[in-house]
Amino acid sequence: MKKYNLCFDIWGLVLFLAIMIPNFIWFAVPAPNDILRAESATAALDTIASVCQVLMVAALCFVRNTEQVKAGGYKISITSWTIAVFACCFLYYVSWIIYYLGIVNVPVIFGLTIPPCLSFLFFAIDRKNMIAVVPCTVFAVCHVIYAVVNYII
Numbered sequence: 231m232k233k234y235n236l237c238f239d240i241w242g243l244v245l246f247l248a249i250m251i252p253n254f255i256w257f258a259v260p261a262p263n264d265i266l267r268a269e270s271a272t273a274a275l276d277t278i279a280s281v282c283q284v285l286m287v288a289a290l291c292f293v294r295n296t297e298q299v300k301a302g303g304y305k306i307s308i309t310s311w312t313i314a315v316f317a318c319c320f321l322y323y324v325s326w327i328i329y330y331l332g333i334v335n336v337p338v339i340f341g342l343t344i345p346p347c348l349s350f351l352f353f354a355i356d357r358k359n360m361i362a363v364v365p366c367t368v369f370a371v372c373h374v375i376y377a378v379v380n381y382i383i
Contacts, residue, residue, distance in 0.1 A: 235293075286350060
């Protein structure tokens, strides 16, 4: 814990809001063939995922690795991890576009599920924020199980 301090990371918030934009649109504008509005069969798992999501966002936005900060970590630099974050965001947006075109299949469901989780995880790894990696990983596992149980099986 000595390697971490509480410090606001604007880029963690920017990433979270970037991932949430399609969700905000979805809340306001239903998609054709909108299976995502069905009642969940994994209520207990959804609760665990929600708690982990809050912890993940809090860790990404407010926990900083002091070694990363000393190395100029307040900035976003182009690394393989940041490229992976942007690629995952791109895949996520493409999946939402396809979903809004009325196409719902396994690749689209996985496109709406896996890339956003990976973008958070890759961001945490890039920032050397191992505190955020734990809730990111648990959230990702819960999110994938939710998608498989509710929309694929």
